Amino acid sequence: MEAAFWHERWAKHEIGFHMPRAHAALKDHWSTLALAPGARVFVPLAGKSLDLVALAALGHEVVGVELSAVAVREFHEEHPQLRGVDLRCADFFALQPESLGPIAAIFDRASLVALPPAMRRDYVKKMIELSAPRTVTLLVSMEYDQREMRGPPHAVLPEEIHALYGATHEIVELGTYGALDDFPRMAARGVTTLGERVYRLRRR
Ligand SMILES: C[S@@+](CC[C@H](N)C(=O)[O-])C[C@H]1O[C@@H](n2cnc3c(N)ncnc32)[C@H](O)[C@@H]1O
Numbered sequence: 001m002e003a004a005f006w007h008e009r010w011a012k013h014e015i016g017f018h019m020p021r022a023h024a025a026l027k028d029h030w031s032t033l034a035l036a037p038g039a040r041v042f043v044p045l046a047g048k049s050l051d052l053v054a055l056a057a058l059g060h061e062v063v064g065v066e067l068s069a070v071a072v073r074e075f076h077e078e079h080p081q082l083r084g085v086d087l088r089c090a091d092f093f094a095l096q097p098e099s100l101g102p103i104a105a106i107f108d109r110a111s112l113v114a115l116p117p118a119m120r121r122d123y124v125k126k127m128i129e130l131s132a133p134r135t136v137t138l139l140v141s142m143e144y145d146q147r148e149m150r151g152p153p154h155a156v157l158p159e160e161i162h163a164l165y166g167a168t169h170e171i172v173e174l175g176t177y178g179a180l181d182d183f184p185r186m187a188a189r190g191v192t193t194l195g196e197r198v199y200r201l202r203r204r
Helices: 002-011 024-033 050-057 069-078 117-130 158-165 184-188
Strands: 040-043 061-066 085-089 105-109 136-143 169-178 195-203
Touching (some): 002 069, 024 050, 024 105, 024 136, 024 169, 024 195, 040 050, 050 085, 050 105, 061 069, 069 085, 117 158, 158 195
Parallel strands (some): 040 061, 040 105, 105 136
Antiparallel strands (some): 136 195, 169 195
16 A cells, blocks of 8 residues: 555656755765765665765765656656666565665665654664664654644654664764745645754664
């Protein structure tokens, strides 16, 4: 059912989550991950995000995973000459560590928050299976009053981030952004205040 929802979004091109630029957190906070040049970066639930392009431009070897063949096709059509991005059409939950290969870092923007509460524990469990100790994640979460709108995107508040990742990761909050201007459809659905909170997670 969850997969059907996303396939329908892409078929109807209802992709309000797709931004015309890379997320500001990459410019503001990515360098704090202190990665080696060329480090391999994983982007889960990648869509056709320009974050993939920005990470490749930083010199990373980027692996993205996206359920929708429409998204993957459009990404390749929109970036025909791009090197350094391996965007795979696959189910994140079916990924095996051997097929993903070793990764140094993860960029999660609109991935965890795309999932309903019941799937988030499995998402984190899978992430742990796919990554080694010391892997760092830059995570952008969303916060709004969920009485105003039913997700996705869902609000995932700091206490849930700590409940999900606290046992296995060091968690550092890096900053927040006001985001309502970027999501006019959420505003139209009644959301009055929307924030994004950025975290750095380091697996112990
Ligand atoms: C909210 S969008 C975010 C996309 C991207 N991170 C961005 O910032 O534009 C969530 C994406 O995850 C994809 N998706 C949902 N479930 C997935 C799964 N199990 N495996 C891989 N991709 C999935 C959807 O098709 C959709 O493109």
